[in-house]
Amino acid sequence: MSSRPVTLTLAAAVEALIALVVAAEGVYVLAGTLLGRAADAGSALPLAVLALGAAAALGYVAWGLWHLHNWARTPVVVTQLFVLVIAYYMGTSGQYPLCAALVAVAAAGLGTVLAPASTAALFPEESAGAGRRRD
Numbered sequence: 001m002s003s004r005p006v007t008l009t010l011a012a013a014v015e016a017l018i019a020l021v022v023a024a025e026g027v028y029v030l031a032g033t034l035l036g037r038a039a040d041a042g043s044a045l046p047l048a049v050l051a052l053g054a055a056a057a058l059g060y061v062a063w064g065l066w067h068l069h070n071w072a073r074t075p076v077v078v079t080q081l082f083v084l085v086i087a088y089y090m091g092t093s094g095q096y097p098l099c100a101a102l103v104a105v106a107a108a109g110l111g112t113v114l115a116p117a118s119t120a121a122l123f124p125e126e127s128a129g130a131g132r133r134r135d
Contacts, residue, residue: 003068003121004066004068004121005115005117005118005120005121007111007112007113007115007117007118008065008066008068008112008113008117008118008121008122009066010108010112011065011076011109011112011113011118012062012063012065012066013062014105014108014109014112015058015061015062015065015076015079015109016059016062017105018058018079018083018105018109019055019056019058019059019061019062020055022051022054022055022058023051023052023055023056023059025051026048026049026050026051026052026054026055027048027052029044029047029048029051030045030048030049030052032044033045033048057075058075058079061075061076061079065113068121068122069122070122070123072122073113073118073122076109076113077110077113077114079109080105080106080109080110080113081106083102083105083106083109084102084103084106086102087099087102087103087106090102
């Protein structure tokens with residue numbers, strides 16, 4: 001049996017899902033640019049490259065979380081905070097279903113990666129000493 005709790009598996013899945021969405025958007029912008037549909041190819045091409053690079057980074061973070069690397073938790077939290085910022089702007093522009101979906105994704109990501117079981121799996125040395133008194 002794996003020492004990976006369900007909460008950590010779900011957190012890695014949420015992060016991987018975000019990576020896939022960002023990659024899909026990057027491919028969409030790149031395809032539109034290459035097919036001549038972009039209003040400003042000089043801005044669209046770097047945006048596509050940035051999106052694909054961000055997707056690769058998010059995928060690497062999801063991989064790190066899956067393999068119980070404790071360094072992966074901070075980028076996951078930052079990712080979910082960015083998702084909440086995007087959700088806010090979707091809400092202010094009247095796109096309420098998208099806003100609600102993004103808030104749900106961010107809440108799931110934050111809730112699972114910050115769950116006590118996830119913390120114990122990512123930081124076993126700290127959770128083992130949690131019951132001991134430090135002087």
